[in-house]
Amino acid sequence: MNFNYYIPTKILFGPGKLNELQKEPLPGKKALIVTTAGKSVKRYGYLSRLEKILTSKGIEYILFDKILPNPIKSHVMEGAELAKKENCDFVIGLGGGSSIDSAKSIAVMAKNEGDYWDYISGGSGKGKPVENGALPIVAITTTAGTGTEADPWTVITKEDTNEKIGFGNEHTFPVLSVVDPELMFSVPKELTAYQGFDALFHATEGFIANIATPISDAYALKSIELIAKYLPICVKDGMNIEARTNVALANTLSGLVESTSSCTSEHSMEHALSANHPELPHGAGLIMLSEAYYTFFANKVPDKFIAMARAMGIDVDSLNEEDRPMAFVKALIKLQQECEVQNLTMSSYGIKKEEIPSLAQNAHKTMGGLFTVDPYKLSMEETEKIMYNAYK
Ligand SMILES: [Zn+2]
Numbered sequence: 001m002n003f004n005y006y007i008p009t010k011i012l013f014g015p016g017k018l019n020e021l022q023k024e025p026l027p028g029k030k031a032l033i034v035t036t037a038g039k040s041v042k043r044y045g046y047l048s049r050l051e052k053i054l055t056s057k058g059i060e061y062i063l064f065d066k067i068l069p070n071p072i073k074s075h076v077m078e079g080a081e082l083a084k085k086e087n088c089d090f091v092i093g094l095g096g097g098s099s100i101d102s103a104k105s106i107a108v109m110a111k112n113e114g115d116y117w118d119y120i121s122g123g124s125g126k127g128k129p130v131e132n133g134a135l136p137i138v139a140i141t142t143t144a145g146t147g148t149e150a151d152p153w154t155v156i157t158k159e160d161t162n163e164k165i166g167f168g169n170e171h172t173f174p175v176l177s178v179v180d181p182e183l184m185f186s187v188p189k190e191l192t193a194y195q196g197f198d199a200l201f202h203a204t205e206g207f208i209a210n211i212a213t214p215i216s217d218a219y220a221l222k223s224i225e226l227i228a229k230y231l232p233i234c235v236k237d238g239m240n241i242e243a244r245t246n247v248a249l250a251n252t253l254s255g256l257v258e259s260t261s262s263c264t265s266e267h268s269m270e271h272a273l274s275a276n277h278p279e280l281p282h283g284a285g286l287i288m289l290s291e292a293y294y295t296f297f298a299n300k301v302p303d304k305f306i307a308m309a310r311a312m313g314i315d316v317d318s319l320n321e322e323d324r325p326m327a328f329v330k331a332l333i334k335l336q337q338e339c340e341v342q343n344l345t346m347s348s349y350g351i352k353k354e355e356i357p358s359l360a361q362n363a364h365k366t367m368g369g370l371f372t373v374d375p376y377k378l379s380m381e382e383t384e385k386i387m388y389n390a391y392k
Contacts, residue, residue, distance in 0.1 A: 001213075001214070003213040003214075003215070003260075005215060005260065006170065006259075007150070007173065007256065007259050007260075008170070008173050008175070009149070009150060009173050009174050009175065009176070009177055010175065010176050010177070011149070011150060011177045011179060011252065012024070012176070012177070012178045012179065012180075013179045013248075013249070013252060014179075014180070014181070014245070015180065015181050015182045015241055015245060016180065016182060017178050017179065017180040018046075018049060018050075018053075018140065018178055018180045018182070018183060020178075021050075021053050021140075021178060022053050022056065022057070024176065026054075026057065026059060026090065026138065026176070027089075027090045027136035027138070027175050027176070028059070028088070028089035028090030028135075028136060029058075029059060029060065029089055030059065030060040030061065030062070030086065030087060030088045030089055030090075031054060031059060031060070031061040031062070031088060031090050031091065031092045031138075032061070032062050032064055032079065032082060032083040032086070032088040032090075032091045032092070032103075032106065032110075033047070033050065033051075033061050033062070033063050033064065033065075033092045033094055034064050034065075034067060034079055034091060034092065034093050034094070034099055034100075034102050034103040034106060035047065035063070035064070035065045035067060035093075035094045035095045035099045036065065036067045036068070036069070036095045036096070036098060036099050037065060037066050037067060037068060038069075040095075040142070040186055041094055041095050041099075041142065043186075044183075044186045046094065046140075046142060046183055047063075047094060050092070050094055050140065061092075062082060062083075062086045062088060064078075064079045064082055064083075064106075066078070066079075067095070067098050067099050067102045068098065068278075069096075069098055069278075069281065070098065070157055070164070070274055070275075070278040070282070071098045071099075071101055071102045071105075071155075071156055071157065072156065072157050072158075072159045073116050073117060073156055073157065073158045073159065074159065075102060076102060076105040076106055076109055076116050076156055077109060077115070077116060079102065079106035079109075080105075080106045080108075080109030080110045080116075083106060083107075083110040083135065084110055088110065088135065089135060089136075090107075090135050090136040090137070090138065091103045091104075091106055091107040091110070091135050091136070091137050091138070092137075092138045092139075092140065093137065093138070093139050093140065093148075093174075094140045094142070095140075095141075095142050095143070096141070096142060096143035096145065096146070096195070097141075097143065097145055097146030097148050097155075097195075097282075100139045100140075100141060100146070100148045100149060100154075100174075101146070101148055101153075101154035101155055101156065102154070102156070103137055103139070104134070104137055104148070104152075104154040104168070104172045104174075105154045105156050105167070105172075107134040107135040107136070107137045107171075107172070108130060108133075108134040108171070108172065110134070110135050111132040111133060111134055111135060112130055112131065112132050114128075116156065117158055119167065120158075120165050120167050121165075121167075121369070122163075122165045122365070122366050122367060122368060122369065123158075123161070123163040123165055123365055123366035124158070124161055124163060125163075125165060130169055130171065133171040134171040134172055136175045137172065137173075137174045137175060138174060138175065138176045138177070138178075139174040139176070139177040139178070140177075140178045140180075140183075141177065141178070141179055141183070142183040142184060142186075142187070143184060143187055143191070143195050144181075144184055144187075144192075144195055144196060144199060144244075144247045144248045144250070144251035145194070145195025145196065145198040145199055145251060145282075145283060146195075146198060146199075146202075146251075146255070146282075147199060147202050147251050147252065147253075147254045147255025147256070147257070147258055148255060149174060149177035149178075149179055149252060149255060150177065150252045150253075150255030150256050150258075150259060151168070151173070151255040151256070151258040151259040152168035152169060152170065152171075152172040152173045152259065153166050153167070153168040153172070153258055154166070154167055154168055154172060155167075155271070157275050157278070162275045162276050162362070163275060163362075163366045164271040164272075164274060164275035164366065164367075165271070165366050165367060166263075166267075166271075166367065173259075179248055179251075179252050181241060181244040181245040181247075181248040182241070182244075184238075184244050184247075184248060185238060185239055185244065186238075187238065188238075189235055189238065189340075190341075191281070191283075192231075192234055192235050192238060192247075193231070193235045193283070193339040193340065193341045194281045194282070194283030194284045194287070194341070195251075195283050196227055196231040196234065196235070196247055196250075196251075196283070196339070197227075197231075197283045197286060197287050197290075197336075197339070197341065198282055198283035198286055199223065199227060199247070199250055199251040199254045200223070200224065200227045200231075200250075200254070200335075201263075201266060201267070201286045201290065202223075202254035202255070202257055202258050202263060203219070203220040203221075203223035203224050203227070203250070203253070203254040203257050204220070204224060204294070204308060205262070205263045205264040205266055205267065206219075206220050206254070206257035206258060206260075206261035206262060206263065207220040207221070207224070207257070207261070207304060207307070207308060208264060208297060208301055208304050208305075208308075208374075208375050209261045209262045209263070209264050209373045209374070209375070210373050210374070210375050211261055211262055211373050212261045213260055213261060215260050216256075216257050216260035216261035219253045219254070219256045219257045219260065220253075220254070220257045220261070221307065221308075221311045222250075222253055222311075223250040223251075223253040223254045223257065224250075224308055224311040224312060225311045225312070225313070226246045226247065226249060226250035226253070227247065227250045227335075228311070228312040228313055228331065228335055229246070229313070230242075230243045230246040230247050230250070231243075231247055231250075231335065231338075231339055232335070232338035232339055234247045235338075235339045235340065262370065262373045263370055264370050264371075264373055264374045264375075265363065265367075265370045265371045265374050265378060265383070266286060266289055266290070266293045267286070267367065267370055268363040268364070268366070268367035268368070268370045268371060269289055269293070269359070269360070269363045269383065269386070269387060270282060270285040270286045270289060271363065271366065271367050272359040272360070272362040272363040272366070272367075273285045273288075273289075273346070273349075273351060273359060275362065275366075276351075276355070276359065276362070277349050277350055277351055279349060279350075280349045280351075284341070284344050284349075287336060287341050287344055288344050288345065288346055288390055288392075289386070289387070289390045290332060290336075290390075291329060291332070291333060291390065292386045292387075292389035292390035293386055293390070294328065294329045294332060295326070295329050295389075296382070296385075296386050296389075297374075297375060297376065298325040298326050298328065298329055299325055300375050300376040301375040301376075302324065302325040304375070305324070305325035305326070305327075305328045305329075306324045306325060306327070306328070308328045309324065309325075309327040309328040309331055312328065312331040312332075312335070313331070314327045314328075314330075314331050345392040346390070346391055346392060347391075347392060351391075353388070353391055356384055356387045356388055356391065357384055359387060360380055360383040360384045360387055361380070363383060364380060364383065371383075
């Protein structure tokens, strides 16, 4: 057993925690606030609350509010130019994963020369080292899905080549994250479900990954347990603060899983889907793949699947030994039914069956690294087979 553990993020967690930012030292004098082009951070007053806090602390700010649900490279470059021009000395990501991920990538490009894709490993990225680090990053999350507030990862799409690739290093951990479940009341039902399943899969993938550690396992099993118990409640009653808080905790735990283990190839395959069909929400893409993906792996690492089934509340010991690993997949489908997402189909997002070979190629080419941490090495044919089995 050997592992390294490094998570340099201060996390303020709990209902009402946004107010605590008032008392918190911030890492600069002028912030670039990165948020979405959507209206919710404005409509629900989150942005104005943040602006008021910054003003009262004597911190200047500039707003960059163009980020799309599937964030793109050109906005990273544009935000970084703005940060440089305005001499911003830190970046605040306010919103869901897309805003916070963009804030991380902008923080890197505000301090490094050239193009963002110069620093990306995979696909057409040049994999250059990030020499100058990044501006300090503050993350204020208004959703429970990506876990980005507790990990160094950012996922950006290069829109001209349809490559959606994760990136991160020790400089892209937020220095400070606020996880205030009260900011999540406004997330609509469907997105609550998609994001909750994204968090679940960060935990399940991190648990079956061949680089899992005892620490990531502890975070992952707790996250799986909380999502199975509280996500259906959260989907049915978005104003239930106990459910919102527990799903937010599960999400932060799954971010810690991503910091201590890794996602696996389910994420590579999903990135291929949503890079080529940007209107497909990431969590929905993962849900579409999940039954086929986990069915394929259930008997490759049966003990892990039995532990995950147990975390989902299944009385595994009462089952025949040969049925135990698949009990996790059955519980997963039941959870999808409870959250009303069992009928999602690729075809309804315009994905054609004939695209699968090229999508499988894209997954290996752009996010090949995640295939190396799968508990079993998938061939191209097996990758296609999982995607065909998932196709509806
Ligand atoms: Zn994800």
